[in-house]
Amino acid sequence: MTSLLETEDETLLRDAARGFLADASPVKALRENRDQGRAYDAGLWREMAQMGWAGVLIPEDQGGADMGHRAAGILSEEMGNVLSASPFISTAVMAATALRNCASDRAKQALTQIAEGGVTYAIAVDEGAKHNPARTALRAEKSGNAYRLSGVKTFVADGASADRLLVLARTAGTTGDAAGLTLFDIDAARAGISRDSKPTVDSRDHARITLENVAATGEDIVGELDNGLVTLRHGIQAGQAALAAELTGVAGGAYGMTVAYLKERKQFDRTIGSFQALQHRAAHLWSEIEVTTSAIINAGRVLDAAPDDAALAVSLAKARATATAKLAVSEGVQMHGGIGMTDEFDIGFYMKRARVGAEWLGDYGYHAALIAAARGF
Amino acid sequence: MTDAMAELASYRSEIADWIMQSCPDTLRGARLDEDSIVWGGKSWVFKRDDQKVWMENAISKGLTAPRWPTEYGGGGLTRAKEKIFREEMARLQAPTPLESFGLWMLGPALLEFGTHEQKSHFLPPITRGEIRWCQGYSEPGAGSDLANVQTKAEDMGDHWLVNGQKIWTSYADKADWIFALVRTDRDAPKHKGISFMLIDMNAPGVTTKPIRLISGKSPFCETFFDNVKVPKSYGEGISSIVGEQNRGWDVAKHLLTHEREMIGGGARGLLGGRSLGTFLGSLDDGVLDDPVIRTEAMGLEIDSLAFGMTMERYKDQAQSGRGVGNASAMLKYYGTELNKRRYELLMSATGSEGVEWDGPHGTLAPEWLRTKANSIEGGTTEVMLDIISKRVLELPSK
Structure with missing residues (x-):
């Protein structure tokens, strides 16, 4: 098994993505998208394409950055962290992976267009x-x-x-x-x-x-x-892995907001984060995110090294991420108390994305069944 | 393929050949329960000849302690090679040749805090299975509040005079030596006056009394120190105290990290080298068709696989020098809770056969009961969650 430690290049990519998204696509951008009735900001997607994100899985010959599935996972996770909306998974991950698997000239042209940010799928x-x-x-x-x-x-x-x-x-x-x-x-x-x-x-x-x-x-x-389905399978698996990474980012974002709130909110003349009942819930949530993170990194590594044998790794990542994101947003709302139920506060956006992400490309039970079959149940 | 990868690939085939030659066929894949662990020690009697052969072969290559330096009897393996060695042992269903608290806990503490003389004196007999160690940490009044140790060691010039009582000392009645936390300064704050002391269990005044547990077994003892004279030195440069006097808490904390990872690792016994699916599929009555058992089993499998990856990731991180620190409390918390879930599932899956003391599933029932201690020993689940909350999440205390 290869190491699941993050490499220096991966850390640089993560830091760059985080920095960019913090400025260009904070959670309030999602709120603006919603209030203006648009699904995503086309200008933001153009900027992402300029940074090579649209071509993250596209060969350099077709104008891509060819950084691999682990890199796509890192970008996805960072987007999930701030709920950044874009056609990244559909276009740059799933379509790019499916098209990359066929040698036709037309597919190559399509890849070039995707990498340029000229077409979405x-x-x-x-x-x-x-x-x-x-x-x-x-x-x-x-x-x-x-x-x-x-x-x-x-x-x-x-x-x-x-x-x-x-x-x-x-x-x-x-x-x-x-x-x-x-x-x-x-x-x-x-x-x-x-x-x-x-x-x-x-x-x-x-x-x-x-x-x-x-x-x-x-x-x-x-x-x-x-x-x-054989052609599309790699694309679907790449999408499942990227979505799992996004959901882990969603979990991390909800967790981060929640822990920050626990450190700030006072009741009974105490910071509520000093209550052991809440501390242990937060510590449990952090533990689940840590364990899920390993499955996410592993899925990216396996897709990069042995894409034909990635089914178990990918399903494991999607199952774990689905469950962890659900826990994170539920605990997040509960620990925020009443304010967590208000539209004015962002935690609800995390809950809603986690639910949709749970269903897309196979829910927990779908992937659990695949894992069970792979593990001889 | 890079040179490094080629070297590891060749090591893999080399070590696999060696395991096949060195671990008797009768032992590979044998069903070994908790009573079949090779612990070593002065009074050790092998239950099986093939275990003796395997242990001696492993000793000759330093592979009872794969990562320790060769000068102290270890195998001198890099982390990458150790991983390959363990993967190949698992693949070839070879059991661990020797296990002990010396290998798991004292050794790592000595390697970190000991002098060269202490290491040369104490480590090789551990790797050869000659000296069996036990751990003297908890006391009747120092459980979760471990730093509250009251066992005292008074400075008598050339020796320490030790008085007090330890509890939950694993296998104290079978151990040759004990590493214990003792209070060497009664006036200092509670974390400051503790020393980490190495004591011969044969010294006059040391007595042990096994504690019978709900599993019917007695892996733990009470250990009493009644005017025990502990020499200040066991030879040139071989102090009976590891690390600095009164700084034993640092050693204890370091060691607890190892203990927590070990307990977190869990999962031996009934399943042995078998996968959960294989075992459940082998049971009568089609338990995997039961929707509740199946659902629980799938969830457990998912969490176990992801947790196994996390253990490896943390080990790699510790090895890379970046450190894991208090996050290791998570491994202990998560691993032990997972192990309890695993045994609840196994009990549920084996049904009425599982509750027999000596039924078709061997020692499953006592193993199941034993797992209940996993989330208590070495720091309870609640203490682990406290550590994570305060030290990792940095949640406030008021």
């Missing part, structure tokens, strides 16, 4: 209330040399704002089969696509996307026909 996979790619029913019917895509995708993160969609469609088999799926890269404005924005509690962009006889060609296929 949303990954349209799920069709029900729970993450389950194999349950894809949306069909791509072949007619001549073309395909016609029809069906409905739900809970598409960044789906209303993205320029392009990676759509997982069924080209063979029946609903529930992991095989027989094909991944299409299509313009989100193509005829037959309607996107319904579904405002979610975290004030981020989620959409329900309906495709009605949307035309596509063989050129639009990413990877192999009928083997789309």
Whole structure:
């Protein structure tokens, strides 16, 4: 096993990201986004792209910074810490990883555009209330040399704002089969696509996307026909790892606010942080974050070193991060008391993002089941 | 591949070959419970010949103490090689050849605070399993409030005169020597007047009395010191006090860190080298189909895997010189609570068979009961949470 200690380069990256986000995207930026009805600030995303974040997983030949999954995790965690909203995970992590796995010229051009910050992607996979790619029913019917895509995708993160969609469609088999799926890269404005924005509690962009006889060609296929889940799997796993890192950042942010409050708030003529009942809850929360942090670092390391064997490491990270973020935001609100329930105070934003992040790309039970299978249960 | 990586890869195959040659086949994968640990010591009698062979082979390569310097009988391994050695032992299902409080606790304390003469005198017999040590910390009035030790050592010129009582002394009745906290200055503040003293259990005036626990076993003793004369020196440069006189609390704190990591490590016994899934799957009655047991088992597996990574991360950090400090209290807290959960699950999964004293699952019931002490000994869960709150989170005291 490789060391889980942070390297000097990683610390530099973290410090740089933290410094940038503290100025450019503090929690109040999320509040402004919400109040102005926008999912993210396009100007902020351009700045992120200029710093190489959009190309974090893109080869240097395509204009990327190629820093790897652990680096993507660090950026994600820092974004989670201040609830910074951007299409980072959908575009720079998931789409970039999926496209990077196929050698076509078109995919390479797409990678270059992503790295430049010139295009954003949303990954349209799920069709029900729970993450389950194999349950894809949306069909791509072949007619001549073309395909016609029809069906409905739900809970598409960044789906209303993205320029392009990676759509997982069924080209063979029946609903529930992991095989027989094909991944299409299509313009989100193509005829037959309607996107319904579904405002979610975290004030981020989620959409329900309906495709009605949307035309596509063989050129639009990413990877192999009928083997789309294999192509997309690395992208999904990269997204799960980055999301787990973000959730750990969410947990850390909620924890940080809460401990700061415990040190400042006075009741009964004492600082409430001096009460052992609260101290032990805070200490337990810190312990859980420490343990989850190891799983997050490990997932990044394994994705960088052996991406084909990363399933267990990634699921472990997502399961732990989901549980830890839930604990952190629940404890955070409780220990803030009444003020934690007010919209004026930021802790509630953490709670809402933690809940959405818990569902995206597989909840605790989904990943626990994968872990159990991998561990011989 | 870098040179360093190539060297480690070649070490891995070399050490794996050595383990296969040196650890008898009968011992590899053998089901060993808590009663089968090789502790060593003057009165040690091996229960199995293959354990003796394995221990002696390990001694010849210094691998009973892989990280200690070779001049003191250790293996002189780097952290990276030690990790590989342990990984290969686990993979080949070879048990740890020798375990002892000398290896876990006194040794690390001597390496940090001892003189060269103290190390040369005390460490090699530990690595060879010749001297078995026990730890004399707690007293009837000094449990969680450990610094309240009352056992006193009076300066009598050429020796110390020790009087007092220790409690929860693990295996004191089987140990040859004890490292104990004694008060050498009664006027100083309570953390300041303590010394860390090495005492021969055969000295006149030392007596022990085992304490019977809820598990039916007696791993702990009361230890009494009645006018025990402890020489100030066991030879040139070999003081009976480790570190400075009256600064024993520093040594004790350092050592507690090691103890906490050790207790936090937990998990031997019934599972041995088997994974939780393998064990549960081997049980009758399809316990893994029970949704409650399955859910608990999955959660435990997830937390155990992440905790194992955290142990490694902290060890690497300690090794890198950056230090872990009070954060090690977390390992103790988390690891012991996890171990209690693990045994509750095993009891639940084995059902009525698990509650038999001598049933098909061997010593599971006493092991389960024993785990309840994990979150008490070496600093309770509540003390660990206090340490984290105050020293790591820096929460105020008022």
